[in-house]
Amino acid sequence: MSKNQNKTGSYSFFNCIEKNFDKAARFISIEKGLLEQIKACNSVYRMHFPVKIGKEIKVIEAYRVQHSHHKLPCKGGLRYSMKVNQDEIMTLAALMTYKCAIVDVPFGGAKGGIKIDPQTISSENIEKITRRYTSELIKKNFIGPGIDVPAPDYGTGEREMSWIFDTFLSLRSGDVDALACVTGKPVSQGGVRGRKEATGLGVFYGIRELCHVKEDMYSIGLDVGLVGKKIIIQGLGNVGYHAASFFHESGAIIIALAEREGAIYNEKGLNVSKVFLHLKNYGSILNFPEAKNIENTEKALELECDILIPAALENVIHKNNANCIKAKIIGEAANGPITPEADEILDKKGVIIVPDIYLNAGGVTVSYFEWLKNLSHVRYGRMEKKFRENVNAEFLKVIETVCKKKISIEEKKMILRGPREIDLVRSGLEDTMINGFHKIRDLKKSLKIENMRTAAFLLSINKIIDSYEKLGIFP
Ligand code: GLU
Secondary structure (H helix, E strand, C coil): CCCCEEECCCCHHHEEEEEEEHHHHCCCCCHHHHHHHHHHEEEEEEEEEEEEEEEEEEEEEEEECCCCCCCCCCEEEECCCCCCCCHHHHHHHHHHHHHHHCCCCCCCEEEEEEEHHHHHCCCCHHHHHEEEEHHHHHHCCEEECCCCEEEEEEEEHHHHHHHHHHHHHHHCCCCHHHHHHHCCCHHHHHCCCCCCCCCCCCCHHHHHHHHHHHHHHHCCCCCCCCCCEEEEEEEEHHHHHHHHHHHHHHCCCCEEEEEEEEEECCCCCCCCHHCCCHHHHHHHCCCCCCCCCEECCHHHHCCCCCCCEECCCCECCCCCCHHHHHCCCEECCCCCEECCCHHHHHHHCCCEEEEEHCCCCCHHHHHHHHHHHHHHHCCCCCCHHHHHHHHHHHHHHHHHHHHCCCCCCHHHHHHHCCCCHHHHHHHHHHHHHEEEEEEEEHHHHCCCCCCHHCCCCCCHHHHEEEEEEEHHHCC
């Protein structure tokens, strides 16, 4: 048993990321101490606080981890789950550091977690816990627009982010930048349009880009493009649902969807919005009329398909099921869904794995846009929309005169339109995901790196090194 393995012989989650880091570090010649500093988690705040639930006092366990301060603020989601533990939150915070660097989002990585099951707790009590957690962070200076900025993650969403903002504001009243203390807020509370679907849309953009690279598609025996590709998605939370919808709209075929309680399968394709409606009405995807049930949800991952998208929790593809995976492409929409042992098995099988630290970075990219919006106190597009429309109208007039041809009303509408907030956010996200993909791919090719994950880590570490070298180390 190696020193990185625990009693049961499996690696801790943090060690898994260290392993991936070390594989990339082979390509870097730099002082070892700097690499150790980049790897280490800078601050771990583990807390217990009491909350009165009904007549009982419950002691709640929670965390906020700041992995790196090479750029500030720190940034990362807050998750609510009974599986929350220090190792998990440290790892997810580290992933945030690498993720932000890849997509040029100028933040250090962080993550928070509260060990509760939000499905069994009333909304009033979740609010109490969220507000108390926020006040604990404020007391220790672990939250603030320039310090550390939480966001939604597994088990949290706009509602929780609103409560965090409101608690922050009430304890820091008069802070004109208070809105930027948290992202993923509802639009009416300073959120940005397009944040909710950002991670899923980023997953879609990343996979679409890969599918358009002839050389890569031919290497795994697939045609170019997304149309007709058979896709399995595991997890129908915010990320999985939006990714599934974008793939469906693009002409890909969603053959299976897997949730905690089981999976559904239809070789001809599932209508994602109908499945979602069914889930809303019956509380489960099972028994969807146009599909077959698969009782053992894990088995859905092993079905014949082109693309597998794990979009739920970590470690779902491990050494015991990796050999049974038939997908040619795996897109890591979740954080850390593949263990290092499984990674090696899949690599040998020639599967293209698009790694989490790139593929699910759409969420934090749009969080960055939200943070900038909050600090600038103005909605994207507000200043230039009308100006653009006026310039476009003038331009059209000239074209009509020169060409001696009238342009139809429908065409005019399309050409005249100035950019709205959602247009700008989506174009910023699309550009970020396309650029990120090619930077990783180019590096992989130029250094003959074995897979995209190692190339992505290398790209990211190089950027962080650059930042440290320019900053220097404070005595
Ligand atoms: N929880 C998301 C992630 O893991 C978003 C983080 C953020 O927006 O700060 O990437």
